[in-house]
Amino acid sequence: MQLKHRLVLPLALVLSAVMLYPVAFSFWISLHDYRLTRLDDVRWVGFENYKFIATDPGFLNAMGNTITFVIGAVTLELILGLGLAILLQRLVRFQNFIRSTLLAPMFITPIAVGLMFRFLLNSELGVISHYLGEIGITVDWFGPQLALFSIILIDVWQWTPFMVLMFLAGLESLPKSPFEAARIDGASAWLTFRCVTLPMLRPVITVAIIIRALDAFKVFEYVFAITRGGPGDATETIMYYIYQAGFRFFRMGEAAAAAFMLIAVILVLVIALVKATKSSTAGRNNV
């Protein structure tokens, strides 16, 4: 066998075992009435599970919640991340210290983040709620109206640093001369940002959005740590829905079908995003 194939073989074997085989198995499950409680009675149902899922109000609600969550969280993170990155770049003192501190949240296990905020925002015991109450504001952070929004804020706390990291690196790699030219042309700070910085950053922004959005679709820990999908089903996300279907109600077939539907939605989204930005990134992608 050629060297180039021998080098790849170990990876191919490992990924076949932990990726290809599970995906194929999962697809097979999705075509069956597969219940953990009736393992001796697994029946072929074709695409029945998909039909059921596609019309299940619970699934549609979860998908809606997830999409709201993804759009809300990624948009906020994008804006905050861009702003913070620009400020950090202009920082002349303590830059390393402040940067490392601001990036810290993205490295922490999400379950810890979820539990921390569950306590901080708790309506009776939470510090934040307590002091807001002192100045006359009572907010029911995890009530039916705000719960999903609160989860978004928690995601923003943890993942804005990722955007900062990407944009800061992007900003620092930009050539200096266009900015100097803009200064000589007498462009205002805002005009420079809009017409020089932003267009040059676009490839980085696209990649950051895609990575962050794909990750946000998998949101599970905050929901698991704080609301368990509630109140009612206000914060039930796709991952939590699948977790419930598979491991609370043991309906493996439906859970698998829901997982494949999730992939389909993600795929459509990624293709749309890539298409929307292709022309502007084509020149800078090297692969």
Added chain:
Amino acid sequence: MFSFSSRSARIAAFFAIAVALLIVLFPFVWVFLESIKPASFGGKPDVWLFPPTSDNWNNVLLQSDVPANILNSFVVAFSTVAIALLVGCPAAYAFSRFRGYQGARYSILAAEMMPPAILILPFFLVLYHLQMIDSLAGVIAAHLSFVVPVVTWFLIGFFDEVPRDLENQAMVDGYTRFQAFYKVILPAVRPGIGAAGVFGFVLSWNDLFYALLLTGGESRTLPVAIAGYWTFRGVDMGKMAVAILIAVIPVLILSFFIQKHLVRGIGGGAVKY
């Protein structure tokens, strides 16, 4: 401390960064205070001054399962990363250097994006049949499914940055291609391998989803143990705070060393800065 021209812009920038620092640091400070708060002060959010106690730390470190959970998490993360680097390095090198692997490059990226929801059912069922639920080996296998693609993707980017003439030179110097790979190219990407390894370690260390469903009792990892402090019967805030700090501190220290490599790794050669 900012290089803005107008004074008001500098003040606004200072203010914004100060607020950001406060928002980021406050939860950590609070968790730390909570971990040294005596039990008698529990449930009083407005008390900031109290006699510190080491009760929670003693309890968690000496009397609970947390040390065992730490060990489990470490074994899982370390084994996963070791396997990932072992299979990832040669493959990433091949993807970076040989013709005909463009498709493979992108399937690595696709694998990285695979939602765990798809994989968890087969993992659970297979391990269940093998009677390996509640074993570290099962979690390691599951973690491989996301650590291997991420580590490989990172490494492709780092290998891409090494000039091809380096191994050409080694081959002209009298070495085989494989010798050129491990004598010249691997040392040249050592910082990248370190960064990829640390990042993979952090991902495995932080995972809750797989560990929650594939472990139990003896084999629980730290995130699962942390989640266990908050049950329907109630919460022991002080002990949970200790467990959270134990899970978070090593990762923060590690992350400090890899920050500057991280962006290149995540971009994986897809974004040129």
Added chain:
Amino acid sequence: MSYVSLQSITKKFGDVEILKGVDLEIEHHQFTVLLGPSGCGKSTTLRLVAGLEPVSGGKIFIDERDVTDLEPRERDIAMVFQNYALYPTMTVEQNMSFGLKAQNMPASDIRTAVHNAAELLGITPLLARKPGELSGGQQQRVAIGRAIVRQPKLFLFDEPLSNLDAKLRVETRSEILSLHQRLGATTIYVTHDQEEAMTMADKIVIMNQGQIEQQGTPEDVFFRPVSRMVAGFIGSPVMNFFNGVGTANGAIETQVGTFEGFPQIRAGQKVEVGVRPDDLIPAEKGETTITGKVLLSELLGVRAIIHLKTQHGLAFKAVVDHEIYRDMKSADEASFTVRDGRLHVFDSESGKRI
């Protein structure tokens, strides 16, 4: 057989034919320069000789040994790359030793060889440093040192000077030459810089579109270019060309005048007449002249370039001494005649020299 021999070498990448049958003989101790525009296949030829790419067809011999299917390490060659390709994690000394280690040479011999080579190149003080701490010129020396320490059968250089600034480039050029004269090593050197080629080469090989267009001494390619392509490629400023037609009595009629004494020309044959700007001398009365309106003149020092345009609108250049330049720059028109025997005639269709 010559020392290095390439026999009908072809190379394809997919459907693209990069080399279309290259035959090249290189003598022992010869300094051969492969020259050509980018994409002509010169670097590919070098990489095939090194064994970094397999050939698609043909054979390569080094010192009478068929190396066509051998790995680079089995060919006993040394190569200096454009970007120097120093191993970043090793010191200069380790870099230079690395190739000798591969041959399992005893450590003490390696030390001696490396230190001798370092002495020769004046890089002994750098031996303990890493490549990252060296300037571009120093890296270049280390790369050369790494090559000579091995005492290989054949040296290969791939545009080694293109990353240096102009002054350093000229210095390193003469240094490589004196090194070559001292060591007498057989060398193949790739460049796109004709000045480098003219000054360094024993033999210049000009390549074009995957084929050898002409090979010979620097004088050969400069004074007797075999084709329109070589004539236009070599020399600066570029040769002037005028279209012409052959007449029955062995003359060529062009818009700038009639040139006589070409018995091999057929009547009606379409040709291009070429003359180097340096070969245009101010005309005396009664000679065949090329006359043009002076558009622009550039003084280079002792000599100057005059840009002109004929009455038919054909642009051409002449290189003249500065005394003549003084008269011409303010003149309206200037007339030139061609130095004896310095007229080049090429067939318009085939581009070949007549």
